[in-house]
Each structure stands twice: as structure tokens, then as C-alpha cells.
Amino acid sequence: MEFDADPWEPATVAVVGAGYVGLTTSACLASMGHDVTCADIDPEKIERLRNGEIPIVEAGLGEVVVHAVAADRLRFVVGAAAAVADADIVFLCVPTPQDEDGSADLSYIEAAARQIGPVLRPGAIVVNKSTVPVGSARVVERVLQRSDVSVVSNPEFLREGTAVFDFLHPDRVVIGGDDEAAARAVANLYSPLNTEILITDAASAETIKYAANGFLAMKISFINAVAAMCEAVGADVADVIEGIGSDHRIGRAFLRPGPGWGGSCFPKDSRALVSIAADHGYDFSMMRGVIEVNDEQRLRMVAKIARAAGRDMALDLPLDGVAIGALGLTFKAGTDDLRESPSLAILDHMAAAGAEITAYDPTTVGVLDRVQTDRLGTLRLANDALGAANGADVVVILTEWPEFAELDLDAVARVMRGCSLVDTRNMLDPGSVRSAGLDYDGVGRR
Numbered sequence: 172m173e174f175d176a177d178p179w180e181p182a183t184v185a186v187v188g189a190g191y192v193g194l195t196t197s198a199c200l201a202s203m204g205h206d207v208t209c210a211d212i213d214p215e216k217i218e219r220l221r222n223g224e225i226p227i228v229e230a231g232l233g234e235v236v237v238h239a240v241a242a243d244r245l246r247f248v249v250g251a252a253a254a255v256a257d258a259d260i261v262f263l264c265v266p267t268p269q270d271e272d273g274s275a276d277l278s279y280i281e282a283a284a285r286q287i288g289p290v291l292r293p294g295a296i297v298v299n300k301s302t303v304p305v306g307s308a309r310v311v312e313r314v315l316q317r318s319d320v321s322v323v324s325n326p327e328f329l330r331e332g333t334a335v336f337d338f339l340h341p342d343r344v345v346i347g348g349d350d351e352a353a354a355r356a357v358a359n360l361y362s363p364l365n366t367e368i369l370i371t372d373a374a375s376a377e378t379i380k381y382a383a384n385g386f387l388a389m390k391i392s393f394i395n396a397v398a399a400m401c402e403a404v405g406a407d408v409a410d411v412i413e414g415i416g417s418d419h420r421i422g423r424a425f426l427r428p429g430p431g432w433g434g435s436c437f438p439k440d441s442r443a444l445v446s447i448a449a450d451h452g453y454d455f456s457m458m459r460g461v462i463e464v465n466d467e468q469r470l471r472m473v474a475k476i477a478r479a480a481g482r483d484m485a486l487d488l489p490l491d492g493v494a495i496g497a498l499g500l501t502f503k504a505g506t507d508d509l510r511e512s513p514s515l516a517i518l519d520h521m522a523a524a525g526a527e528i529t530a531y532d533p534t535t536v537g538v539l540d541r542v543q544t545d546r547l548g549t550l551r552l553a554n555d556a557l558g559a560a561n562g563a564d565v566v567v568i569l570t571e572w573p574e575f576a577e578l579d580l581d582a583v584a585r586v587m588r589g590c591s592l593v594d595t596r597n598m599l600d601p602g603s604v605r606s607a608g609l610d611y612d613g614v615g616r617r
């Protein structure tokens with residue numbers, strides 16, 4: 172349904188959850204003129220926010236928060252119940268992690284709904300901004316036990332690293348609800364953004380979010396599979412991307428080969444999509460294939476690194492005694508988020524195969540001296556890229572931090588024990604790496 176905004180009026184808003192989505196939503200809605208109270212269950216996080224500290228790495232977020240607090244349009248409280256009593260509209264921005272069977276775990280959503288149910292003012296609107304399976308608006312309604320409160324779905328499409336920009340310049344805003352007046356009230360919040368607002372039923376809005384993430388994951392898996400084929404047939408993936416990406420039906424966006432997708436959304440949302448489909452009698456085999464290709468991609472990177480070290484993954488402990496200098500730990504550049512990072516998954520495999528690993532990531536310097544991983548236990552961290560390369564047999568680029576494109580390759584070659592560089596992000600010019608006396612291997616490059 173197309174949406175014509177009502178005359179602009181600021182609203183009183185509560186946001187439950189001060190993570191990547193909740194804090195960005197709070198700060199951006201406040202910057203648009205709304206009055207926002209943001210709650211988190213974690214008192215330490217709220218204390219830091221009250222002291223003007225931003226607990227996550229996110230470009231521009233600090234400035235928007237400071238400005239909104241100074242204008243008295245944003246405040247932070249501990250606990251959902253403390254935020255919602257005066258709110259016209261309450262956003263739920265709490266985690267929906269993966270459950271053991273691949274489905275989305277709704278326990279945080281249900282807990283938040285239980286906490287706010289008795290406190291909401293009559294006529295309030297509760298908005299699911301968390302990524303939730305089809306039918307979750309009904310689940311929240313049941314838990315709230317408030318016939319005078321409406322529930323709508325408003326999935327979030329922001330990307331970590333550009334969250335503030337994405338929130339304020341969205342490609343579209345999607346609002347789904349069976350109560351049209353409530354959906355319109357939520358749509359009105361966004362009217363200063365002058366963006367396309369799509370109003371649907373709740374099930375369609377919930378499906379749109381999973382379908383969007385599933386499609387994006389599919390594009391990355393597709394180009395990773397094409398890169399594997401390029402290596403097999405002697406083609407160059409960069410030329411193939413240029414050739415297919417110039418077709419406007421395909422486009423270049425998200426066609427970048429790498430170590431596989433990860434992060435806080437694609438892995439859990441792609442599995443949830445398979446699980447939601449299965450619950451409703453549809454075998455989403457294509458999505459299962461997308462996930463399988465991604466799992467294979469990580470193992471392909473491990474095999475590449477072993478080959479660069481002159482080892483064979485078929486042996487027991489094939490990387491015993493091999494020193495790896497790992498560049499990048501976060502799942503992508505521009506964020507400090509380590510959730511389901513392909514980098515950590517690859518390092519876990521290499522550690523299990525006997526490798527000794529020293530890693531560097533710009534977001535851990537001065538904050539952490541060790542990172543906990545699944546199998547590796549604790550991972551040794553260096554303070555810079557040269558520190559990670561020092562004494563390494565193989566240096567591997569795992570996250571596309573811009574500073575890795577500027578590496579002093581002669582210095583890297585001088586401090587290494589071996590002479591192999593594996594570039595899982597295709598960031599470096601192979602000729603420059605070879606000129607520094609290092610062997611180069613990328614992904615799908617000739």
C-alpha cells in the first residue's frame with residue numbers, strides 16, 4: 172500500500188535494546204525530532220552511554236548520540252519497563268539469535284514483551300524491529316496480554332559500519348501490521364526521511380526481511396562459487412564480475428568474492444529462512460545450497476592457506492609448526508562485531524590443524540589482548556599488521572580493513588619467516604606483492 176504522510180508531529184518513543192540496531196534507531200529518531208528513551212538490560216552499557224561513551228564501533232554514531240542528548244531528546248535507562256510508560260510507540264530491538272535447530276530464538280522478544288506489557292499506556296503501539304519469523308507479531312500480542320495495544324512489524328535493513336547513514340537514507344521503510352492506523356502512526360515517524368514507505372500485512376513485512384538477507388547471502392555465495400570455478404578453469408573473477416555486473420539485471424553490488432559471509436545477521440537469518448519454510452511445508456533447497464557453499468568457502472580458504480605453507484590438509488595436524496600472521500578478525504571492515512566472523516571460523520580450523528596464530532585487527536588494539544574463539548581458546552593479538560606478520564610463514568588477509576591495502580609489503584617480507592601471502596579479500600595488487608619477494612594467492616584470480 173502506498174503511504175501519504177500526515178502533517179509532521181514529533182512522537183514520544185521508547186527503544187528496548189541499546190545494541191547496533193537499538194542505539195542507532197534511538198539516536199537517529201531523536202535526531203529527526205522525536206523524544207526518545209532508550210533502555211537496555213545491561214546496567215554497565217547504560218552507565219557508559221550516560222557518560223557519553225559509545226559501546227560499539229559505528230561511524231558517526233557518537234556525534235548523533237551526543238547531539239541528541241544535548242538537545243534533551245535522548246536519554247538512557249536500565250530495564251525496558253522504565254522506558255515505556257509515556258511512550259506512544261515502543262521499538263523492540265533485542266537479539267533474536269539462532270536456536271539449536273536453526274530457528275530464531277524468540278526468548279528475548281518474549282521477555283521484553285512480558286516486561287513492558289503491564290506498563291504500556293493505553294493505545295500504545297509496539298514495533299518489532301528485531302528480525303523475527305513470520306507470526307511473531309501474534310506472539311508478541313499474546314505475551315503483552317493487552318487488547319488496547321497494537322503490534323506492528325518494522326524490519327531494519329541497516330548495515331553495520333554504515334548504520335547511521337543507512338538509517339537516515341534507507342532504500343525503503345517497510346511496515347507491516349493488520350491495524351492500519353497503527354502502521355500509519357509508525358510510518359509517520361519516518362516522514363522526515365522522504366523515502367519510499369511500504370505498508371504491508373505483518374507476515375509480508377516479516378518475510379521481506381528474511382528474503383532480503385537470503386538474497387544478499389545468495390549473491391555472495393554465487394560469486395564465491397564462480398570464483399572457485401575461475402580457479403579451476405583458469406579464468407579471472409574480476410573480469411567475470413566486470414562482464415556480468417555491467418548487465419543492469421545483475422549489477423555489481425555484493426559480487427565480491429571473499430572468505431564467505433558471516434556477522435550477526437546472514438548466518439542466523441539464512442538458517443531461519445530454511446527453518447521457517449520447513450515449518451510451513453516448503454523445502455527451501457536453494458537456501459540450503461547457499462549455506463553449504465558458504466561453509467565450503469571457509470574450508471577452501473583453510474586449504475589455500477595450508478597450500479601456501481607447503482602443507483597438505485589431508486594429513487593429521489597438517490599445519491603443525493606453521494606460524495600464521497592473520498590480518499583482520501571482524502566479520503567485515505567498519506565494525507567491531509566478531510559474531511560469526513568468517514575470519515575466526517577460518518582461524519579456528521587452522522588452530523585445530525596445529526597452526527600457531529598471531530592476529531591483528533584495528534578494533535582490538537588497546538581494548539583486548541586476546542580474543543576467545545570456539546576451538547582455538549584464546550588467540551594471541553598483535554598491535555599492528557607488522558606485529559602479526561613477524562616470524563610468520565604465511566600472512567593472510569581476512570577482513571577488508573582499508574589499511575591492509577596500504578601495507579608496506581617490503582617491511583612485511585623482511586619480518587616474515589616464510590614468503591607467502593594469502594589475500595582472501597582480493598585487496599592487493601598481485602604484482603606488487605610478488606615484487607616484494609612474496610608468493611601471492613587471492614580468490615578466483617588468475
Ligand SMILES: NC(=O)c1ccc[n+]([C@@H]2O[C@H](COP(=O)([O-])OP(=O)(O)OC[C@H]3O[C@@H](n4cnc5c(N)ncnc54)[C@H](O)[C@@H]3O)[C@@H](O)[C@H]2O)c1
Nearest residue numbers: 188189190191192211212251264265267283301302327331
Ligand atoms: N546488527 C545488525 O546489523 C542488524 C541489522 C538489521 C537487523 N538486526 C536485527 O536486530 C535485532 C538486534 O540486533 P543487534 O545487532 O542490535 O543486537 P545487539 O546484541 O547488538 O543488541 C541487543 C541489545 O538488547 C539488549 N537486551 C536484551 N534483552 C533486553 C531486554 N529485555 N530489555 C532491554 N534490553 C535488552 C542487550 O543487552 C543488547 O544490548 C536482531 O533481531 C537482529 O537480527 C540486526
